[in-house]
Amino acid sequence: MSVLADLRARFSRERVKLQLDDIQALILRSRPEPYVGLHAMLHVDEAEGGRDLVRRLAPHIPAADDWTDDMDAWTGVAISHAGLKALGVPEASLKSFPLPFQKGMAARAEQLRDFGENAPDRWEDAFRPGTCHIALTIYARDEDALEKAIKVAMTELEASHGVTLVGTHSFGADADAKNPFGFRDSISQPTVAGGGVDPRGDERAIAAGEFILGENSETGAPVAMPEPAPLGRNGSFVVLRKYQSAVGAFNDFIRANADSEADQEKLAAKMFGRWRSGAPLILAPDHDDEALGADRSRNNDFNFAEDPKGLVCPHSAHMRRLNPRDSQLTILTDVNIHRIIRRSSTFGPKWTPDVTAADDAKDDRGIFFIFISARAYDTIEFLQQEWINRGNFIDLGTEKDPIVALHEEPGTFTIPQEPARKRVNGVTTFNRLMGGEYLFMPSLTALRWIGEAGWH
Structure with missing residues (x-):
């Protein structure tokens, strides 16, 4: 049974308690198996042009309302703190975000134990401090669907101004969905309370506020949320770390x-x-x-x-x-x-037992460790x-x-x-570690709020 078929079998609309029509589908929707996709990193050079791109992209970001339905491809968008600042989000809102997010991943190297060969000064250019402002992730069932989704995103990028594409990386895995070391990946996923899916066996659903801002967490109260509410509510935070x-x-x-x-x-x-x-x-x-x-x-x-x-x-x-x-x-x-909700993606050749250390320098093989949580940085x-x-x-x-x-x-x-x-x-x-960033995954309302400069 596929991931989607399994979720659909346990899903009931009557059990939904969340505002799924405002939550990005990528938060709840598992990747297909097999899957292909693309990560694209963008830099905002000019605020008005950046907001124009966000406004153009917003209609193409699917909501979680139909997250168990068949989809050929879907896109998620997340924004760094430097990106929000570059987009012109007011200072009061910028200061309402968690301190680690405000600082960015590179500045938290001490807390992350990113030393030596993992230190930020050795990261790829797209992940150097302040470079990755907007991250787009596209998942697709096959190459044809991916090509169509990429064309939509790139058409909107080309129609905008003041935004630079600073890096892309393709990824994918076959139906076995195994990581670079040949092990099936992303098996352990939490069941989100209120998402409409029954937990399995002895598992219990985890409070929605552990993943969705504005909802009650495991403590019985919501996690601190960015302000104002149209910006913070129904969003989440993302950790992205690229490994070779x-x-x-x-x-x-x-x-x-x-x-x-x-x-x-x-x-x-x-x-x-x-x-x-x-x-x-x-x-x-x-x-x-x-x-x-x-x-x-x-x-x-x-x-x-x-x-x-x-x-x-x-x-x-x-x-x-x-x-x-x-x-x-x-x-x-x-x-x-x-x-955490895992959305990791594997890239490079499939694992075989004959690969040796001598092959590591010539193979571009690794994983984007990506997870979603309202407490992502903690x-x-x-x-x-x-x-x-x-x-x-x-x-x-x-x-x-x-x-x-x-x-x-x-x-x-x-x-x-x-x-x-x-x-x-x-x-x-x-x-x-080849690079990474702390990101905010806004709700669909928040994407429109940013794109339309809703603070004016």
């Missing part, structure tokens, strides 16, 4: 630390927390299970209650770190206020500081995430075993 994936280095690491092909696959699964099919270790501890990995009613319906020691899925596995579920954590936190900075680049919260000291952390020196991956745990040494940086 060292797939060959990862393959070499697995081969160096496991003898047989079966053992190599198991070590890779221990590091990710899932097998390549998407089957979670907690449900398939000994070998991959393709049917389980493809079954959307089962591949994310689990918890870690019966694996408190991490003997099946290591505490340091990438998946368990970023979604501990009901794991016992040394540093307490409410995992439900760190849930969440990514918490993730980077605690769950990704430290191990204190799971009693592992300085041990880092084996997949996405920055390893300035070779690190360790711990596999709990009895009677003694196993430590695999030599973990390096398998995903190098």
